[in-house]
Amino acid sequence: MDAKVITALAQAVSATVARDDVPAQSDAVQPIVDAVAPLVAHTANAEPWYQSRVTIGAIVSVAIPLLGALGVSADVLNADQLTAILVAAGSLIGGLITLYGRWKAKTPLGSK
Template structure:
């Protein structure tokens, strides 16, 4: 496992976020089934990737210096 990736592309991170959301939802009386866990994890990963792309494009367009 020599490849690196941004934290927001990690299924482990987003799985943990979903587990935290599910635990919090359970505390308030809502129940998420395993299918909903997977769907929510996939949606968060896709959304994070899209946000990362937008931030990268904006950063390049707003930069004050050239790439060397």
């Protein structure tokens, strides 16, 4: 996450904790910042690309049909049948992963 965002977040939490109407101690600032920072990164779509379910779904959507087009085949099916199956399966799986990732995403992958 961007250091400027972390700094701004820490300053905002510090200012809030310093208020008389907020029942928090100054030693609570860092744990609060640590807890909130990953959520801010996710909300701002600032997580690394490899932690994005949407990105992974898009990669699958592109990679599987590409493998079929490159002629990845098996002895059981002829190349044309396998290509058609890979293209259909890749599009279906990639699309489903993309949708699932977008609907279920609460935090970046690997941040729990």
